[in-house]
Amino acid sequence: MRRAFLFLLAAATLPGKDSCLDCHSQLPGDLQKPALAFRDSVHLRNQFTCASCHGGDPNSDDPQVAMSRTRGFVGVPARTAIPKLCAQCHSNPDFMRKYNPSERVDQYAEYATSVHGQRLSRGDTKVAVCVDCHGVHNIVPVRDPTSPVYPLNLPKTCAHCHAQAAYMAPYKIATDQYANYLKSVHWEELSQRGDLSAPNCATCHGNHGARPPAVSSVAAVCGTCHVFEAQLFEKSPHQPVFSSLPTGACVVCHSNHAILKATDRMLSGRDAICSQCHEPDSAGGETAAKMAAMIGSLQKKIEAADAILGRARDSGMEVSDAIERQTDARQSLVKARANVHAFAVPVISQPIQAGLAIAAEDYRAGENALHERNVRRKGLAISLITILIAMAGLWLTLQWIRSRRS
Amino acid sequence: MLPTQRGSRAKAVLAWLEERTAWDSIREFVSHKAVPVHSGTIWYAFGGVTLFLFFIQVVTGILLLVYYRPTPNDAYESVQFIMTRVAFGWLIRSIHSWSANLMILAAFVHMFSVVFLHAYRRPRELVWFSGVGLLALALAFGFSGYLLPWNTISYFATKVGTDMATFVPWIGPALGRYLRGGNAVGGATLTRFFGFHVAVLPALTALLLLVHLGLVQKFGISTPPWVQERFRRSGTEIPQMPFFPDFFLHELMAWYGALAVLGALAALFPWELGEKANPFASAPAGIRPEWYFLAPFYTLKLIPGHIFGLEGELVGVLGFGLLALWWVTLPLWGGRPDGSVRMKLVTGAGVALLAYLATFALLGYLR
Numbered sequence: 001m002r003r004a005f006l007f008l009l010a011a012a013t014l015p016g017k018d019s020c021l022d023c024h025s026q027l028p029g030d031l032q033k034p035a036l037a038f039r040d041s042v043h044l045r046n047q048f049t050c051a052s053c054h055g056g057d058p059n060s061d062d063p064q065v066a067m068s069r070t071r072g073f074v075g076v077p078a079r080t081a082i083p084k085l086c087a088q089c090h091s092n093p094d095f096m097r098k099y100n101p102s103e104r105v106d107q108y109a110e111y112a113t114s115v116h117g118q119r120l121s122r123g124d125t126k127v128a129v130c131v132d133c134h135g136v137h138n139i140v141p142v143r144d145p146t147s148p149v150y151p152l153n154l155p156k157t158c159a160h161c162h163a164q165a166a167y168m169a170p171y172k173i174a175t176d177q178y179a180n181y182l183k184s185v186h187w188e189e190l191s192q193r194g195d196l197s198a199p200n201c202a203t204c205h206g207n208h209g210a211r212p213p214a215v216s217s218v219a220a221v222c223g224t225c226h227v228f229e230a231q232l233f234e235k236s237p238h239q240p241v242f243s244s245l246p247t248g249a250c251v252v253c254h255s256n257h258a259i260l261k262a263t264d265r266m267l268s269g270r271d272a273i274c275s276q277c278h279e280p281d282s283a284g285g286e287t288a289a290k291m292a293a294m295i296g297s298l299q300k301k302i303e304a305a306d307a308i309l310g311r312a313r314d315s316g317m318e319v320s321d322a323i324e325r326q327t328d329a330r331q332s333l334v335k336a337r338a339n340v341h342a343f344a345v346p347v348i349s350q351p352i353q354a355g356l357a358i359a360a361e362d363y364r365a366g367e368n369a370l371h372e373r374n375v376r377r378k379g380l381a382i383s384l385i386t387i388l389i390a391m392a393g394l395w396l397t398l399q400w401i402r403s404r405r406s
Numbered sequence: 407m408l409p410t411q412r413g414s415r416a417k418a419v420l421a422w423l424e425e426r427t428a429w430d431s432i433r434e435f436v437s438h439k440a441v442p443v444h445s446g447t448i449w450y451a452f453g454g455v456t457l458f459l460f461f462i463q464v465v466t467g468i469l470l471l472v473y474y475r476p477t478p479n480d481a482y483e484s485v486q487f488i489m490t491r492v493a494f495g496w497l498i499r500s501i502h503s504w505s506a507n508l509m510i511l512a513a514f515v516h517m518f519s520v521v522f523l524h525a526y527r528r529p530r531e532l533v534w535f536s537g538v539g540l541l542a543l544a545l546a547f548g549f550s551g552y553l554l555p556w557n558t559i560s561y562f563a564t565k566v567g568t569d570m571a572t573f574v575p576w577i578g579p580a581l582g583r584y585l586r587g588g589n590a591v592g593g594a595t596l597t598r599f600f601g602f603h604v605a606v607l608p609a610l611t612a613l614l615l616l617v618h619l620g621l622v623q624k625f626g627i628s629t630p631p632w633v634q635e636r637f638r639r640s641g642t643e644i645p646q647m648p649f650f651p652d653f654f655l656h657e658l659m660a661w662y663g664a665l666a667v668l669g670a671l672a673a674l675f676p677w678e679l680g681e682k683a684n685p686f687a688s689a690p691a692g693i694r695p696e697w698y699f700l701a702p703f704y705t706l707k708l709i710p711g712h713i714f715g716l717e718g719e720l721v722g723v724l725g726f727g728l729l730a731l732w733w734v735t736l737p738l739w740g741g742r743p744d745g746s747v748r749m750k751l752v753t754g755a756g757v758a759l760l761a762y763l764a765t766f767a768l769l770g771y772l773r
Contacts, residue, residue: 316674316675316676316677316678317676318486318489318490318496318676318679320486320679320681321486321490376497376673377673377674379673380669380670380673380674383666383669384666384669384670387662387663387665387666387669388666390662391659391662391663394655394658394659394662395655395659397651397655398651398652398655398656401651401652401655402652
């Protein structure tokens with residue numbers, strides 16, 4: 001059966017006539033739309049025809065013949081049949097290798113493990129199938145910015161179903177994920193800084209095998225990107241406690257979809273996350289306050305060094321070495337903030353001390369540069385006075401010579 | 407020692423010197439040299455100021471050579487070392503850079519004062535030609551020296567500058583390759599620009615400077631035609647001041663003034679080093695050459711891509727070539743064989759050129 005399909009497909013993809021496209025391009029209204037959309041698709045670019053999916057005979061100009069069941073015409077495939085239809089090519093390594101030797105062919109197998117795939121197999125036709133995410137006739141490669149699954153577009157594509165309260169009601173799952181995700185630092189990174197590797201829905205949930213991460217695997221999912229934080233957390237006193245909570249480890253402090261930019265205010269102060277569990281005078285509260293104070297101190301020292309170096313640079317002093325070294329101080333600060341996930345003062349103390357030493361050295365470099373600038377200005381003043389005296393001397397000499405001459 | 411003994415010993419030393427240097431004849435010559443005094447006399451100082459700044463360039467340039475290393479790997483770091491580690495290195499480098507700019511400014515002022523005082527006229531045509539040649543050499547000094555710190559701005563400005571050279575008809579591509587030492591600005595460009603800057607251009611400048619000063623000495627300082635005419639009508643002699651010591655002391659005061667300006671600029675606005683050039687990076691926005699190349703640079707930016715089927719850059723380079731030729735030959739079309747000048751034509755041309763250079767340089771700076 002499969003071999004027969006591929007034979008038919010090969011025949012249908014031979015370059016030449018495509019009577020379906022020819023006719024439908026000239027038909028009015030909705031009958032024309034698929035033909036127009038198909039013109040931009042990756043499939044047409046690779047010489048597939050309408051018959052590749054819909055069957056029929058694209059070599060015949062007679063609609064009765066072209067769309068004859070005897071010629072294999074299937075019309076619009078049933079939703080339940082779509083994943084299998086796509087898989088006939090996309091799960092065939094030999095076939096896909098012709099177009100892209102490194103193209104993955106496990107999408108269908110993964111889909112079968114997803115919540116979408118499992119529900120579909122039980123006859124739920126509301127769940128997403130291939131065409132709901134990739135488009136129907138106008139399917140383009142994922143790397144194409146117009147693709148619905150291009151990293152920037154994917155959240156909206158998922159939200160098309162998952163943000164609709166009425167549509168999701170039978171499944172009893174929340175519909176605020178998309179709205180929350182739009183507030184997150186991940187979306188900010190993706191949409192504003194253009195970092196296409198920033199997490200979108202598929203990064204945490206998977207794409208073809210989409211399902212929510214289990215509570216026990218949340219830390220591992222976050223840890224695929226936040227490696228150091230995950231390693232520190234694994235050894236921290238919070239690990240056994242947080243992992244047993246129903247929300248999952250990282251989510252306790254950072255939330256899941258609305259992951260906001262982590263700030264030092266999460267550690268101490270009125271809005272601190274730590275204070276939600278730890279009293280200020282408890283051991284945990286004191287640790288949090290100490291860590292916040294250490295990070296705040298390094299932040300201030302770095303800012304002070306930046307300011308004085310900026311003043312020196314604006315005065316024309318050469319302080320590029322110190323300005324470059326400030327990057328190391330900032331890296332120490334980043335490392336100290338990451339080390340917070342160990343929830344232990346000695347662990348963050350090391351990068352803090354390193355950063356403070358660099359910031360202090362840079363501050364001194366700025367001070368020295370400003371001192372040098374002031375010395376130069378004094379030197380300039382003395383030189384100018386000397387030059388003016390010399391000029392006055394020359395003028396008086398000239399007057400004296402002229403008076404003697406006259 | 408008695409005063410008479412001291413006097414006789416000094417006379418003996420002078421006599422020894424006189425026998426070997428003919429010092430008396432030089433003193434005699436200098437004592438008779440005079441400079442005309444009129445309302446435009448002050449402009450005569452700019453030639454001397456340009457010369458003074460050139461000497462500063464030579465001295466500070468030699469000092470920079472002690473530490474500078476002309477390779478892409480070392481050039482930037484060596485200049486950084488000069489500015490941060492070498493005692494007064496920052497001052498030497500800043501003075502070298504500022505005096506280069508002030509020298510070109512003084513040379514422009516000198517050139518336009520020669521134009522507006524009509525000092526190029528017969529028999530001083532060769533003084534004008536050699537002077538314009540010296541200005542061209544000063545611009546070449548500026549262009550070649552700009553690359554030497556090997557920072558981002560200088561790298562990309564040199565790229566733009568050598569690109570412009572490739573549009574010279576017929577010889578452009580070969581000229582571009584020759585200047586760069588290859589198809590792109592790189593290590594070969596740096597070493598040959600260094601060679602031009604410290605050997606070829608100084609040698610040519612020294613020769614042309616000798617010719618220029620020799621001719622100035624030969625023909626003396628020119629008097630503007632209207633001053634000559636006024637005194638001819640009144641039947642009186644044009645007032646003169648002795649070159650030595652009067653004009654010399656005036657000139658010395660101007661040099662001191664230039665030194666004060668130079669020192670103030672170097673101390674208050676030390677010349678920036680910028681970031682090290684990265685040939686693989688894309689050109690930063692707002693790349694522009696030094697101020698004295700801004701007018702042609704901005705003009706080329708305004709020229710459309712194609713004009714009458716020719717490339718815009720080619721038309722621009724041809725236009726600047728013709729403009730330069732027209733300006734160099736000013737004594738030929740601005741003066742008459744009898745020594746009189748087409749005063750309105752030359753003054754108008756001078757004002758137009760000055761207005762063009764100033765306006766387009768300003769626009770190029772602001773855009």
